[in-house]
Amino acid sequence: MRDKYCGKVCTDDIGRTLTLSGWIFRRRDHGGLIFVDLRDVTGIFQVVFSPDISPEAHEKAGELKQEYVIQVTGKVQKRPVGTENAGIPTGDFEMYATSFEILNTCKALPFQLDEEDVSESLRLRYRYLDMRRPLVQKAFLERSKAYKVIRDYLASCGFYEFETPFLTKSTPEGARDFIVPSRLNTGSFYALPQSPQLFKQILMIGGFDRYFQIVRCFRDEDLRADRQPEFTQVDIEMSFVDVDDVIGLCEGLVAAMYEVLRGEPLQIPIKRMAYSEAMERFGSDKPDLRFELPMVEITDIFQETDFGVFKKTIGENGAIKSIVLKGKTLSRKDLDTAVEITKEMGAGGLIWIRKEKDGLQSPIVKYLKDNEKTAMIERLDLSDGDVVFIMSDTRNKVNDIMGRFRLYLGEKFELIAKDQFRFLWIVDFPLFEYSDEDKRFVARHHPFTSPQGSIKDFTGDYESFKAKAYDLVLNGVEIGGGSIRNYRMDDQFEMFKLLNIKEDDAIEKFGFLLEALEMGAPPHGGLAFGFDRILMMLLGLESIRDVIPFPKTQKGTCLLSGAPSKIPQKQLNELRIRVTGEQQ
RNA sequence: GGGGUCGUAGUUAAGCCUGGUUAUAACGCCGGCCUGUCACGCCGGAGGCCGCGAGUUCGAAGCUCGUCGACCCCGCCA
DSSP: OOSSOGGGOOGGGTTOEEEEEEEEEEEEEOSSOEEEEEEETTEEEEEEEOTTTOHHHHHHHTTOOTTOEEEEEEEEEEOOTTOOOTTSTTTTEEEEEEEEEEEEOOOOOSSOTTOSOOOHHHHHHTHHHHTTSHHHHHHHHHHHHHHHHHHHHHHHTTOEEOOOOSSBOOOTTSSOOOEEEOSSSTTOEEEOOSOOHHHHHHHHHTTOOEEEEEEEEEOOSOOBTTBOSEEEEEEEEEESOOHHHHHHHHHHHHHHHHHHHHSSOOOSSOOEEEHHHIIIIISSSSOOTTSOOOOEEOGGGGTTOOOHHHHHHHHTTOEEEEEEEOSOOOOHHHHHHHHHHHHHTTOSOOEEEEEETTEEEOTTGGGSOHHHHHHHHHHTTOOTTOEEEEEEEOHHHHHHHHHHHHHHHHHHTTOSOTTOOOEEEEEOOBSEEEETTTTEEEESSOTTBOBSSOGGGOOSOGGGOBBSEEEEEETTEEEEEEEEBOOSHHHHHHHHHHTTOOHHHHHHHHHHHHHHHTTTOOOEEEEEEEHHHHHHHHTTOSOGGGGOSSOOOTTSOOTTTOOSOOOOHHHHHHTTOOOOOSOO
16 A cells, blocks of 8 residues: 655655555645645655646645545655755655545544643543654654564573463462452452463473563552553573572673663673662662762761660660761751651651851750761761751661652752663562561562572571572662572472461462472572563653553553443353442 | 542643632634645634532632542552
8 A cells, every 4th residue: 555654765766656655644735735744653754735736636635634544646856955854854855746545534633643741641541642643652662672672682592482371370478469250160260460470480390491471460559650550571580590690691681672772882780789788878679879868877976875866766776877968058948848758758857967167057966965976077078068867766767768868859959860870789688578467577579589598597587588589770660670499399398487388378379389399490590570660761751651552540440441341240140250349 | 548739622721829791822623815834824713511519608610528530659569
């Protein structure tokens, strides 16, 4: 139906008669001449309708409206001198239409395709129109390029691609599952996979050595700007590897993606930071390193303090930590707002101290001893005008709230280098983590994660026992995570014991993996990247929805299709399901 | 489960704080004119349950309460 794409017409085509097809992007009707911008996925080409060339075509072109689909034939020529459009690649050329056909019409549009501030719900409702917009289109074309880079890179590294089931079994200790009722097995349910974790381990035990899959995963949790109920992971597993092997491979992959999507090489190896350092200095296991503003601990300075708040914290073995804001002028209102913000984050309070020419200024300064002030000025390297924010509470609370407060300061005082891409590996995660909900220690990563050293060396100190687990962080967003797995049954059972998971329960939930571990499982480990998130970040977009063609809203609905929806009673009957409408 | 922002022609916004005649603009849409535009231009026109429901009031787009929807955040997300 066409000889060429609109955006691909070039000098070689001058003098040739071509047939092009596409959408009417814009029509400029001068009464005599009518100009039409014909658009397809490759770009725009200008078609001219003139009564001197074809009175019929010119007459009929009066009917053309936005987004009509046409097929047009004419001779390509150079535009007259002075009428070229440097703004588009085909701006030196045009075509006088000798004939054309309207292949389809288009109703009045719900929004203009070149309009920038269209509400997202309207865009999602009419996603097919939204996709015709160049910037939206670009995101999905880049996504397509990314699939190819990943497949090419991993294939070149000896990886095989597999598919794993979507109708599967609930995985342990994870997010809430999406559930699918089984008609053939009344009262039983499949779970959609949160990740192909168990299956990829089975593939290693099956001897394939290196597996990957670009795979949809499902988690029935509340949504965010960077979270969707179904999302895509680049899932990777390798045999006969340790932490450095997996990290090295993944760095190569990320660098390949970065180069294709950003058009410049990525410096590797990527910086690594221990989990404990991340928490103590940045109050987060995914620090944004596009700006500094680290927390500095000053607990030791106040061992002999008379200041009640600090005294209490030290007595309860808490932490006193500070963040220094340099070179910014803060009004009293800024300081009050800062205090307010941290209170909203759950802080008991926030202390600020300003370094002035003649000493420290703060509501609490009168409670501080001279040696404490001096030590603080020295430790924090304070200059005149610097503002110190101090929080004093339990260590975890200080880390958490100061970490979030740090992000607030970075944003508010424009300290973040928004054009930077700061990758970071977080390593040496703790193997366990206390769950307030379950009132016990649970696996921080997942229960198949291998500890550093032998699990048999566990001394009872859950909090300091380290895992062979690692996360990849980009600009404060977790974009991937993985671990080396337990590959021996005795180690795995020991792990379950420490997690207080009963043997029967373990066998019931994932006995097939445990059985396989006893049949010559090789050492193995891997990682999963959040594909949508990486794309979002590398393309500089604000929301994961911008890189997913058909995303869900925050309430999990699809505005295009109307899912989820009620289903006919007949279907419910077949599944033996009764909807009670009541909270059980 | 909790906190917040928003909802006004097809679209994007103004008006709301301080209630009062016909709810304003731009883009789009419809009609007319125009032979070098590319965000074409000029003239004219149509288009509104002010998200929905109660309440307050002589009178509500504007105040109050509820509700629905979209978004952001906390919890949650191994």
